[in-house]
Amino acid sequence: MTRRLRWPRLILVSLFAAVLLTGFLRLGVWQVQRLHWKLDLIERVDARIHASPVPAPAADAEVSREGDEYxxxxxxxxxxxxxxxxxxxxxxxxxxxxxxxxxxxxxxxxxxxxxxxxxxxxxxxxxxxxxxxxxxxxxxxxxxxxxxxxxxxxxxxxxxxxxxxxxxxxxxxxxxxxxxxxxxxxELTLPGAWPRGGMTVVRFRNAHLGYALTWFALALVVVAGYGLLLRYELRPPPEAG
Missing domain, CATH: 2.40.50 (OB fold (Dihydrolipoamide Acetyltransferase, E2P))
Known part of the structure; x- marks a missing residue:
């Protein structure tokens, strides 16, 4: 004899779990994409700040944070x-x-x-x-x-x-x-004199890997929780004494 499944509840829980799992996985993938974007940005900026100087753009030139900063x-x-x-x-x-x-x-x-x-x-x-x-x-x-x-x-x-x-x-x-x-x-031109140039802080916060791992971990929690629910629902009922 098998346990009678409670289909309405099981269907609702399955849909909820599917929504959560899809959302967490998409957020995790998005953070991985952001991680690659940030690493590429750091590499490009590092190359810019150590490159030979080029003429500054004209006053009416189109400049952007992505393409020109640093x-x-x-x-x-x-x-x-x-x-x-x-x-x-x-x-x-x-x-x-x-x-x-x-x-x-x-x-x-x-x-x-x-x-x-x-x-x-x-x-x-x-x-x-x-x-x-x-x-x-x-x-x-x-x-x-x-x-x-x-x-x-x-x-x-x-x-x-x-x-x-x-x-x-x-x-x-x-x-x-x-x-x-x-x-x-x-750049610094007169060491020891004021104003003191060369004080630009080139630092980019990069916590995308941690965020991605968090979202993927939450996805695993959903899978584990759903698995436990199915195990409970499908286990045989206790035999009558």
């Missing part, structure tokens, strides 16, 4: 020191500022140069080096920080208070008609 570039122009911008940032030196200075090229276009970091007290006292005359800058192309973080403050162009490197809002507030949509993180 490219090592070079450009020549003249700093507009009167229009420099200080942007607060935590640093290895304590509270500090990024010093962003517009560099005007021969064609009249402007590129914002992140010359590096300066301690807060030195920044507020203008205690850092400025460069006059034509100069050549080499550094990493960075994309504008148009969106803030969860607790970041918004830029206040009216008060000239800047909290993120939103190049569009900065150049518009300064009245530059032709300005590049990106900025350049300058």
């Amino acid at each position: 490219t090592r570039v070079t450009l020549t122009g003249t700093y507009l020191n009167d229009d420099e911008v200080l942007i607060y940032t935590p640093s290895d030196f304590g509270p500090a500022y990024w010093v962003l200075t517009p560099l005007q090229r021969d064609d009249g276009s402007v590129v914002m140069i992140n010359r590096g970091v300066v301690p807060q007290q030195d920044g507020e006292a203008s205690g850092f080096v400025r460069i006059d005359g034509e100069t050549t800058v080499t550094g990493l192309l960075r994309m504008s920080e148009d969106e803030g973080w969860l607790f970041s403050r918004d830029n206040n162009p009216q008060e000239r208070l800047w909290y993120r490197r939103d190049i569009g809002s900065i150049t518009r507030a300064m009245g530059f008609d032709v300005a590049a949509p990106y900025f350049i993180d300058q």
Whole structure:
């Protein structure tokens, strides 16, 4: 004599298990794909930052985070020191500022140069080096920080208070008609002097393998749980004494 199967419940549980299993497997596969994408991105960025510099794109050129960020570039122009911008940032030196200075090229276009970091007290006292005359800058192309973080403050162009490197809002507030949509993180040029260049942190969080293993483990839990249910449902009933 076999146990009478409770079909409605078994069908519902089977459908639920199938949905969960499919979802967990798809999420796991997606994370594996993201893992390969992230590894490829890290490899490409590593190649860019160690490559010989190329001319910086024109102000009206199409640039993208995927295709251009962290490219090592070079450009020549003249700093507009009167229009420099200080942007607060935590640093290895304590509270500090990024010093962003517009560099005007021969064609009249402007590129914002992140010359590096300066301690807060030195920044507020203008205690850092400025460069006059034509100069050549080499550094990493960075994309504008148009969106803030969860607790970041918004830029206040009216008060000239800047909290993120939103190049569009900065150049518009300064009245530059032709300005590049990106900025350049300058390399270290004057060791021991402020501002201190070469402070770009190139780091990509890569937890996709852990996420993939988690989703696949949950899929195994569903399979194991469903197997136990079938074992219970199909086992013979106890013999009557």
